[in-house]
Amino acid sequence: MTLRRLLSPIRLLALLACALAAPAWADDYAEVQRLQRGGQTREALAEADKYIAAHPRDPQMRFIKASVLSAAGRPDEAQELLTQLTRDYPELAEPWNNLAVLHAGRGRLDQAxxxxxxxxxxxxxxxxxxxxxxxxxxxxxxxxxxxxxxxxxxxxxxxxxxxxxxxxxxxxxxxxx
Structure with missing residues (x-):
């Protein structure tokens, strides 16, 4: 997500989901994103949690959940999830980018x-x-x-x-x- 579009993480998520998601899982990702876009944050998070419980190592749903949390005004939880993603998957650039957006949004420009x-x-x-x-x-x-x-x-x-x-x-x- 760009800094100018701090509250629109869905653009990056849609591209990332298409690029990384297995076809069977794409429906689950799309459902969480659909719920979030529809303002059903609680339901989106519940679906994400259910999926993550079944697939705890799936980075994409964890990334999507972090974006839902961020868009819902829960940056501390989003940051925690993204930080864990950087530890579990140090080869992925996207969590670092989204962490930077959270830092910049809080005025922590050096960390960003x-x-x-x-x-x-x-x-x-x-x-x-x-x-x-x-x-x-x-x-x-x-x-x-x-x-x-x-x-x-x-x-x-x-x-x-x-x-x-x-x-x-x-x-x-x-x-x-």
Whole structure:
């Protein structure tokens, strides 16, 4: 998921499910996603849990469940599940990308950058992770320029840089610290 689409994890999940899922399991994945899209979070999580109980090592359903939790405003649980996925399946880049999105959403840009760099070491051509890394770096640059402006309010070079980043990143270029 891209940082700009923090609450739309279904796009990545649909692509990942198609690429990784066995045909017999695809229906189970699709059902959880359908329930989540329909606002039936409790039911989606129950279906995911039922599936995971029967297939505890399945990374895809665990990934889907983490995305449902994230979309439901339960980032701590989503982060715990994604972190466990990175331990169980260190060869998968997607959990690292989604961890980065959670970190960035909480303003933990250094942790987000580190997670994205890990995703890109695993899969150097992962376009979504590259885009997210650019977003994180732009937000970090905006924060540095804002701090510099607080320290040197008369510096005429800072305002155009801050405005350029606002144009690229929107409200994200206005960090609190």
């Amino acid at each position: 950058r580190e997670a994205l760099e890990t995703a890109l070491r695993i899969q150097p051509d992962y376009a979504t992770a590259l885009e997210n890394l650019g977003d994180v770096q732009a937000r970090q640059a905006a924060a540095a320029y804002q701090r510099a402006r607080r320290l040197d309010a008369g510096n005429p070079r800072l305002a155009p840089k801050i405005e350029a980043l606002r144009a690229v990143t929107g409200a994200a270029a206005q960090p609190g610290g």
